[in-house]
Amino acid sequence: MTAPALSLSDLSVAFGPEIAARKVVHGVTLQVMAGEKLAIVGESGSGKSVTALAVMHQLGRAGRIVGGSMRLDGEDITSLPESACHELRGRKVAMIFQDPMTALNPAFTVGRQLVDAIRSHDDPGRKAAWSEAEQLLAKVGIDDPRRRSGQYPHELSGGMRQRVLIAMAIACRPRLLIADEPTTALDVTVQAQVVALLRDICASSGIALLFISHNLDLVAEFCDRIAVMYRGRIVESGSAEAIFSAPRHPYTRLLLDAVPRPGRPLRTAAPAPLAESPGEGACDYFSRCRLADADCHVRPALRGAGTHLSACWRSA
Amino acid sequence: MTHAQGSASPLLAAASAGRRYPVAHSPLARLFDRRTTPALLGASFEVQAGDILGIVGESGSGKSTLARLLVGLDRPSSGRVLFEGRDLSSFTAADWQRFRNRVQFVFQGAHTALNPRKTVARSLSEAFPEPPTSGALNALLAQVSLGPELLDRLPHQLSGGQKQRVGIARALARQPEVLIADEPTSALDVSVQSEIVALLQQLHRERRLTLVIISHDLGLVGAFCDRVLVMYAGRIVETGPAAQILAEPAHPYTERLVAAIPRGLAGRNRQADPPLSEAARHGGCPFEPRCSNRIPICAQGEPPEVLLGDRLVACHLAPSRPIIAETNP
Numbered sequence: 231m232t233a234p235a236l237s238l239s240d241l242s243v244a245f246g247p248e249i250a251a252r253k254v255v256h257g258v259t260l261q262v263m264a265g266e267k268l269a270i271v272g273e274s275g276s277g278k279s280v281t282a283l284a285v286m287h288q289l290g291r292a293g294r295i296v297g298g299s300m301r302l303d304g305e306d307i308t309s310l311p312e313s314a315c316h317e318l319r320g321r322k323v324a325m326i327f328q329d330p331m332t333a334l335n336p337a338f339t340v341g342r343q344l345v346d347a348i349r350s351h352d353d354p355g356r357k358a359a360w361s362e363a364e365q366l367l368a369k370v371g372i373d374d375p376r377r378r379s380g381q382y383p384h385e386l387s388g389g390m391r392q393r394v395l396i397a398m399a400i401a402c403r404p405r406l407l408i409a410d411e412p413t414t415a416l417d418v419t420v421q422a423q424v425v426a427l428l429r430d431i432c433a434s435s436g437i438a439l440l441f442i443s444h445n446l447d448l449v450a451e452f453c454d455r456i457a458v459m460y461r462g463r464i465v466e467s468g469s470a471e472a473i474f475s476a477p478r479h480p481y482t483r484l485l486l487d488a489v490p491r492p493g494r495p496l497r498t499a500a501p502a503p504l505a506e507s508p509g510e511g512a513c514d515y516f517s518r519c520r521l522a523d524a525d526c527h528v529r530p531a532l533r534g535a536g537t538h539l540s541a542c543w544r545s546a
Numbered sequence: 547m548t549h550a551q552g553s554a555s556p557l558l559a560a561a562s563a564g565r566r567y568p569v570a571h572s573p574l575a576r577l578f579d580r581r582t583t584p585a586l587l588g589a590s591f592e593v594q595a596g597d598i599l600g601i602v603g604e605s606g607s608g609k610s611t612l613a614r615l616l617v618g619l620d621r622p623s624s625g626r627v628l629f630e631g632r633d634l635s636s637f638t639a640a641d642w643q644r645f646r647n648r649v650q651f652v653f654q655g656a657h658t659a660l661n662p663r664k665t666v667a668r669s670l671s672e673a674f675p676e677p678p679t680s681g682a683l684n685a686l687l688a689q690v691s692l693g694p695e696l697l698d699r700l701p702h703q704l705s706g707g708q709k710q711r712v713g714i715a716r717a718l719a720r721q722p723e724v725l726i727a728d729e730p731t732s733a734l735d736v737s738v739q740s741e742i743v744a745l746l747q748q749l750h751r752e753r754r755l756t757l758v759i760i761s762h763d764l765g766l767v768g769a770f771c772d773r774v775l776v777m778y779a780g781r782i783v784e785t786g787p788a789a790q791i792l793a794e795p796a797h798p799y800t801e802r803l804v805a806a807i808p809r810g811l812a813g814r815n816r817q818a819d820p821p822l823s824e825a826a827r828h829g830g831c832p833f834e835p836r837c838s839n840r841i842p843i844c845a846q847g848e849p850p851e852v853l854l855g856d857r858l859v860a861c862h863l864a865p866s867r868p869i870i871a872e873t874n875p
Contacts, residue, residue: 273735274706388605417604417762418806426817444735448808451816474811488740490769491809 233304234261235405235438236285236323240298243277243284254280256462257298259532262406267432267439269449269470271485272459278442281459282408285440286325287315303405321351324399328411330391334383340394341367341379347398366397371427389420393427400431407432408440413448425452446482447489450474455537458482461514468538478538478545480519513542555631556592557756558616558649558724562625564588564780565611585611587780588625595723598750598757600767600788602803603777609760610654612777613728616758617651618642647675650717652727654760656710656734660701666712667697673719690715690745707738714745725749726758731766743770765807768792776800779832786857796859798837831862839863 243255255277262268270278283289285300287310299308302322310318319325327333335343344363348354354362360379367375370393383391392412399407409428413421429452432439443449449456450470457467458479466479477483507517513526525543532539566582586608593599601609614620615627618634627634629645637645653659660669670683678686684694690711701709710730717725730746731739743766749755761767767774767788774791776784776799784797795801805816830845831837837844843862852864 273737418764418808419604419802421808422806444737445808446736447810447813450810451808451813470814471811484737486810488736489808489810490740490743490763490766491807 232264233301235264235266235303236260236262236440237301237304238281238285238298239301241281241284241295241300242297243280243289243293244296245289245293251296253296254462255284258459258462258464259298260457260464260467262438262440264405264438265432265436266455267429267441267453269441269443269453269456270459271443271446271449271456273444275461276459277462278459279410282325282410282440282442285406285408286319286323288319288325317351320347320402320404322404323406323408324402324404325408325410326392326395326399326412328414330388330395330415331383333395334391336383339380339382340386340391341381344379344394344398344401347401351402362401363397366401367394369400370394370397370431371423372397387420388416389423392416392420392424396424396427396431400435400437403435404437406438406440408442410442411444412441413443421448428452444485445489446474446485447491458485463514463541464532465515465542466538466540467532468534468540472538476538478534478540479515479542480521480544481515482540484518515542555628557595557597557630558593558758559628559631560589560591560612560615560622560625561628562588562590563612563615563622563627564624565608565615565620566623582623584780586615586622589777589782590625591775591782591785593724593756593758595756596750596754597773598759598771600771600774601758601760601777602762602764602767602774604762606779607777608780609762609777610728611780613651613726613758613760617649617726618645619651647720648722649724649726650720650722652713652717652725652730654728654732656706656713657701659713660709662701664700665697666699666701666704669701669712670697670716670719673716675720678719686715686719689718689749705738706734707741710734710738710742711745714742714749718749721753722755724756724758726760728760729762730759732761732763739766746770763807764792764803776803781832781860782858783833783860784857786855790855790857796854796857796864797833797861798839798863799833831860833861 239259240257241255242253242257244251244253246252258281260268270281272278284295295308299306301307307318334340341363344366345359348359348362363379364375367378372378372390372393413424416424428439431437441449441453453470455468456470456473457464458481460481466473466482473482477486508527511529513529516522516526521544530541530543532541534540563586564584565586566584568576569581569583570576570579589612601612603609615622621635667683670686671678683697687694687696692708692711696708731742734742746757750757759767759771771788774788775782776797778799784791784800791800792804795804830847831849834840834844841862849860849862851858851860854864
């Protein structure tokens with residue numbers, strides 16, 4: 231069996247100075263195989279983006295990995311010197327972000343930025359890079375790539391900018407593509423197109439995809455597996471079918487109910503905390519959970535038969 | 547509130563309201579460059595008291611421009627906007643003051659709508675005509691399910707959902723009858739989004755607040771609004787009851803919007819529409835370059851508005867759509 235494209239085991243990330251460090255990711259374990267699409271779903275502050283940034287070695291000065299390990303294609307990348315990080319980013323892992331406007335430099339044409347990305351690793355020369363840039367733009371579904379490559383970001387629509395970013399991300403043929411809410415800033419019709427593009431790219435090139443989102447309806451459409459995060463921990467994971475059709479954790483159910491869906495009356499989330507949390511060591515969801523009782527004073531571990539796991543005492 | 551309530555005239559109405567913006571950015575450049583670009587081309591519709599109206603469309607379709615015209619933040623360059631049958635352009639200063647007490651706006655972007663240097667208490671106080679008592683501020687926060695402990699906080703100390711609640715509270719300070727919200731949930735998580743929707747629903751129920759919700763999320767609008775107005779390229783292309791529009795979109799653009807709503811497992815392996823040229827068409831139907839049902843006439847003339855049951859549809863093909871004809875009462 232081949233090694234997974236990405237494998238995180240018991241990964242913990244903390245921010246702040248050593249003495250007052252605050253853990254924001256607590257022991258996350260997950261794997262993504264080549265060509266597989268894994269979604270991490272959760273609300274703001276659940277640690278989904280921090281997990282992704284840890285893989286990219288982009289935690290900044292305040293953040294650091296305080297436990298566990300990360301492997302990319304079987305190779306340990308938990309602690310790397312800065313020079314190796316440069317090699318890692320782009321070549322092995324690439325990332326696309328929520329806002330395609332701020333991720334592009336407004337002062338350069340998109341072609342120039344794409345060429346820079348191509349030439350940053352294995353420089354094929356200026357001419358070859360330009361023709362490769364045009365091929366990449368065509369590959370991400372941009373009409374008339376020659377003309378578009380001479381345009382500035384402000385001349386492109388939001389959907390087109392996101393396509394350019396995807397082209398930049400796949401320029402160096404990474405093993406893993408991380409997409410952090412790539413469609414949140416886009417219209418629904420454009421969102422559907424961008425998602426279809428990501429799906430096609432994974433299928434044709436075998437790139438593993440880590441897709442971060444808060445919309446379960448969206449990720450269930452095209453991801454193979456889903457991991458639901460809450461307060462820095464994975465609370466449920468399994469195949470998209472299992473999670474969507476038989477959610478076990480009450481938080482997953484809340485997320486599913488929260489998505490407005492036509493033809494269904496809107497069910498709304500519990501607005502304020504229902505109960506005081508019994509303290510450290512209790513289930514993190516305790517204060518918002520309608521099913522919580524005395525058992526929940528002890529945090530449940532991820533458990534379950536087969537591949538569908540959940541961290542809830544109430545789940546069968 | 548001294549105006550006679552003409553029972554015949556709707557609370558808010560637009561009569562072929564259009565808005566063009568100058569292409570040149572600075573006043574000086576405008577002396578030499580008099581070109582304008584249309585953001586909104588003749589929108590006509592009515593909002594009755596107690597309605598929940600949704601306005602949907604993609605970026606650039608003119609929905610925010612329309613909202614700005616409705617609250618008088620901007621004046622139409624053609625057509626009229628009417629409040630209780632009176633043209634906003636004929637308002638005196640005193641009329642505006644009364645209007646502002648009754649019609650309020652919640653701005654887009656919970657994260658940028660609040661001044662980052664002002665505490666919640668200050669932001670809210672400014673919304674009152676006179677400095678409010680602390681009791682009034684607490685009561686206002688309670689209306690949006692926030693506690694008084696937030697009063698001394700600055701916006702960066704609030705979560706996205708809390709910021710949006712403060713934005714709504716600010717609009718409620720003068721106890722308006724109409725609340726117009728521009729993308730009230732677009733920057734929020736789904737679970738927080740549903741809380742904000744629940745809050746708006748509650749305000750509608752308890753205070754008979756008339757709501758106009760602008761969004762690009764047809765799923766949200768469909769689940770929440772009574773009536774929907776679908777906009778494309780500065781025009782209204784379809785209006786009607788939300789449930790009908792979602793179940794059986796009559797305009798091909800609405801059809802696309804409905805098809806693009808993520809639907810979980812049910813939507814697995816569905817094909818997305820190919821991206822099509824965004825070239826704006828002058829003369830013909832604005833949607834013609836992107837439409838898969840187009841016929842020659844679509845490139846020649848703007849489509850007429852056709853009444854189909856409770857719905858108005860601007861499409862050359864609308865009259866011949868058989869499904870609709872059957873469902874009409």
